[in-house]
Amino acid sequence: MHDEPTDVCVFAEVHDGKLAEASLELLHKARDLACELEGAVGAFLLGSDVRPLTEQLFAHGCDRVYLADDGALSHYSTLPYAEVLSSMIRQAGPAVVLFGATTLGRDLAPRVASKLQVGLTADCTDLQIGPHTDIIKGKEYPRLLYQIRPAFGGNIIATIVNPRTRPQMATVREGVMKMGTPEPDRGGELVEFNGALDDSLLCVELLEEQRAPRSVNLKKAKVIVAGGAGVGGREGFELIRKLAETLGGQVGASRAAVDAGYIAKAHQVGQTGTTVRPKLYIACGISGAVQHRAGMQEASKIVAINTDPEAPIFQVAHYGIVGDLNEVVPALIDIYKEHAK
Amino acid sequence: MSYEIIVCVKQVPDTENLTGDAMKEDGTVNRSALPAIVNPEDLNALELAVSVKDAHGGRVTVISMGPPNAAEALRECLYRGADTAVLLTDRRFAASDTLATSYVLSCAVRALGSPDILLCGRQAIDGDTAQIGPQLAEKLGLPQFTYVEQLADIGDGCVTVRRALDDGYEVVRGPLPALLTVTSEANAPRPPSAKRVMRYKKARAACELVNEDETLLGELRQRGLLIEQWGLEEIGAEEAACGGSGSPTRVKKIDSVQLRSEEHKPVEPTTEGLTELVEELIAEHILD
Structure with missing residues (x-):
């Protein structure tokens, strides 16, 4: 029997020591998908002093948190994050990895997909599990991730699959997945990742950062x-x-x-x-x-x-x-x- | 110091200006009814390249992977300030997803000799994926700066840019060579210059010539009017990594957007009509 991976993992985006809402929404969707695949839900948590956030990830349905806590990861920078996350994904071997389609997610996910040589679908508005037949190779895939996204300026809806490569990766539009209710006492497993970062990956320097709470919040507007x-x-x-x-x-x-x-x-x-x-x-x-x-x-x-x-x-x-x-x-x-x- | 700059551009159907016959009855897109344009943010990337060249000297090369028609997009870039253009066209490149496309582009960039600055538009309006830039940077082992809305400084082998974030911006500095993806906020692309149009309207790629005889190609090259045309062999790409065979993603199906359609209640634009509407919305607790 072929060992098909079944876990569904989410990249846990952190800003100012807080988990991004987009990541928490995704964990609830990941739970639904993992149920269909009969796998577990995981989260990749990268940052500096982010260990306290693991509890919140467990509460939102995570079974396993893969943690890389390193001072060099205190602020998001593409090169070190892509390097560490790629190693973590290789180690965890999940079926699916999801990112919020934030500027950060859309910067990181393609770099990681290229490193891992796997398919990636951008800006999904829905995710489902379903069968797929590769007509050319005559191969059946009973449970693939359907990555559903608008295309062509939003005038059509495309369903994309990644039959051959694992993990199946997607970035998901913020606000399209419904946030579930957290269960505060829920526990899980913590897997620590320890890898030294090559200095050459730290070549990009942050000079200034300006963030303002969004003055426009259409998703929450009544x-x-x-x-x-x-x-x-x-x-x-x-x-x-x-x-x-x-x-x-x-x-x-x-x-x-x-x-x-x-x-x-x-x-x-x-x-x-x-x-x-x-x-x-x-x-x-x-x-x-x-x-x-x-x-x-x-x-x-x-x-x-x-x-x-x-x-x-x-x-x-x-x-x-x-x-x-x-x-x-x-x-x-x-x-x-x-x-x- | 002067800079070698490569700009990757894509010819796209103009999805922002869909006309009546752009969508077929079955909800799919009628590509032939859409005008082909240079992807808008690729023009912002080109503008950034040309302005760096204007300030510091250097050379701007545009490359595009696509069907033979994409030569038209390259001519447009020559009109707008590019020095040379390379068309990457080969049947074996067709049906490439972003992973395979970034592979083909990476081979072409290597074949051109490594640039100091590699530029892409943030994303293309037909796919809106924003994946090519980061995937190309990864394949070439370059640092990437996505969502660039301002080039703050360039010099001493470093580049400083302002990047747009979801809720603000950041200013970052890193070493060259690097790849930047440029947003529409970065600049206003210059229009084609009349002088350049006169000069480059005769620029042709080999696939556009009825008769590809060497003399004619040589003549065009000598006059700086040849759009270089490269296929799989010229860029030294592995066939298995290009086109459909190099693309892990598959389009399983395309649906038309499901739109609800029902009868609406007409409301007269009079005080009475609007009062009734407001009262109804309040009664149904839609408005407080």
Whole structure:
């Protein structure tokens, strides 16, 4: 019998001594996948003085934490992290390794995949386990990782598999996997990794770092008021912002509005931006390209405001307002203020 | 000091400007209906290269792996300041995933002689993977700086860049040679210069000539108008590591995006209509 690996591992991303939410979300997905593969859930934890975080990883469903605690790993740098993580993966031999599709994950994962000569799929929005038949070689794979991702600017959805190489690696969009409830008393096994780092890997020096808490958090927003090309400019977005503030929501935007320079990229909703599921999504002057609709159609209620009655956005809307947003939006602000008193 | 710079570019369908017939009835993409362009962030990489050359001297070479048509993208790069162009085209490169593509590019970069700076766009708009840069850097054993939004300094064999992070930025310094992937924030690519268009519109790769006779190729080369065309042998690549055989990933299936479609409730853009809407949203606890 061939020894097919069954474990599912997650790269545990750490910022300022805290585990990234994206990594914790992934652990819960890893648990589902590991159940189907009848394997264990692991996490790779790299950093300096990060040992206390192992408890939290166990609580989020991890059976085994692979730990590399080294002063040289205190700040993320591609070369040492790729070197250490590649060695840890070789040692652990999992079936699957998942990364959050953060800037860090998207910097590290491809370097590691190239080192290990394995396949990698970027920015997955779903992961499943399923069978696959290699038609050319006539080989059956009963339980492969289906790596599902938008492609072609978000206009199609592709399912990718890595039949031949292990581990099967993927980066996963933040916020698409649901966070589960931690079990604080859950324990697990700690596997320590001790390897000396070659000095040549430490050639990149950090001179300055600026991090600000995200001012835009579309994933957690209950209400999103989004503007598109129809908003007409930066000034027009002031109106969108005002409605969002009035409703206690966040400002979203279509790709067209971002590309036109009306608003920062962080506000972009859609398959190529952030996928959102608010209670209320108000689309103002957004025509509704496929990739945009796919990124917001799971909102509980969608209100579309557009002058063009044929705009595709109306196909996913619960309420459609054919009209000029410059009149409708101020009216909505006034009416809501009256009712909210 | 002057710099040898290589920029990797990709010709992509313009997915950002999908027109009516770009999507087929079955939800798949009709590639032939989409204009082919140079991947937008690759132009930011090229701009960074040309501005370094302008400031310090050196040479900018653009390379592209793709079908014979990709020569058009290389000409566009010549119009925008590249000095030489190399087209990597070979049937055995077809169906390469990012691992195989980065392998082919690494062979080509070695064949060109190691550059001081190797540049890529952050990611291509048809795949959005951002994997080629890091995989290419790994294969060449170079340090990588991804998400570069500013080249802060270059000199003394070192480069200092500002990298975009999810929630801010960092400034890092490392040794050259290195690979950088460049974001659209880094600069505004210069448009093609009229003078360069006049000069390079006659630039051709061998595959674009009806009749590949040596005299014509030699003439083009002499006038600096030959887009070098390299296949598997010219870059010394192993066939098994290229194309489908060198690609661990397989596309199992392609689906159209599932969109919900239902009747919406029309709301009149009048005070009455909008009041009713707001009241309904509050009653259903969608709004507080």
